[in-house]
Amino acid sequence: MRAEKKWGFIRFMLTTLFLYALWLLFTASIEPYSLIFGAVGSLLIAALTYNIFIARHQANLRYIIPNPFHLVLYIVILVFFLYQSSIHMVRAVFTGKASPRIVHFRTRLKSDIARMVLANSITITPGTITLDLNDDHLTVHWFFCDTSHAKLAGEKVKGRMERFIGNIWS
Template sequence: MSDTGLLSKETGTKGPGAPWRPLATRLFATLFLFWILLNGSLSIATLISGLVVAGVIAIFFARNLSFLSGFHLTPAGIGAALLFIGYFLKELVKANLALAKLVLTPALPVDPAIVKVRTKLTDPVGRLLLANAITLTPGTLTCEIKGEFLYVHWVVAQSTDIEVATQEIVAGFERYLEVMYG
């Protein structure tokens, strides 16, 4: 980053701190639209107060929201985010029930293993969300991320084969994260 005010080759924007400006603009637009929808009015007072509130929030918080910079703020990205949340909640319930059944079984049929799975995600935030979704799902815990691989502790390992484990653990989450983070 340069303090010269010249165009940055990386971002195509001007000035110091330039990478957060597109995020601030998107944040402002989203908050302003949300303000109008919540108020249900296009009166001058509503518009002015919305501009002020959205502007202040965007100015003060855009730099702290840099983790959203890779998110594709498109209808497809937003739809994928909603579907990701739904899929995560479904998997959370399924995993909780399966783990409860496992714990209540007298024989306790566990077959733990640390398995290596592959991700196609290249965005660091996308990978972080994937790792967290895996960890928050009972029965799996992401131990480490190295390059395109995640090492996951799996309480009932169905396979230690990379492709099989990737399909079982990663594929469902990844299909939405690929749309969200490309």
């Protein structure tokens, strides 16, 4: 029971810190009134929502806190992937060559946040859209499908991203 209370407190503090960092980023002012108001507001919101924000079963800090260096690196790589698959897509639009298909595969990422980031990365690159994410089971609409083997399709769609995301929330 004690460990659970402690874990609840840690989740509460992490939520508060995250909200306060966002407040500082958006207001971009260091007046005392703004700082105090932000602190009170983030404490109040964190007390109400920390159970939803970080689920209780995420019982490992490494699943929640990202590695900052890999996070920044991944944003740059994601922009590169975005342009790479956009060029493929432009070619497909003007030639009309396409083989759209829905593929199902699993991911081996453990953390909820990492799975969410993987699904969003798949959606943001033109050519693949996540239709459903259920635990570790992804349903993806793939515009350039060339295989009917589930594992191979999964490797082609998510392989390059999954490796980088695994480094962020290892």
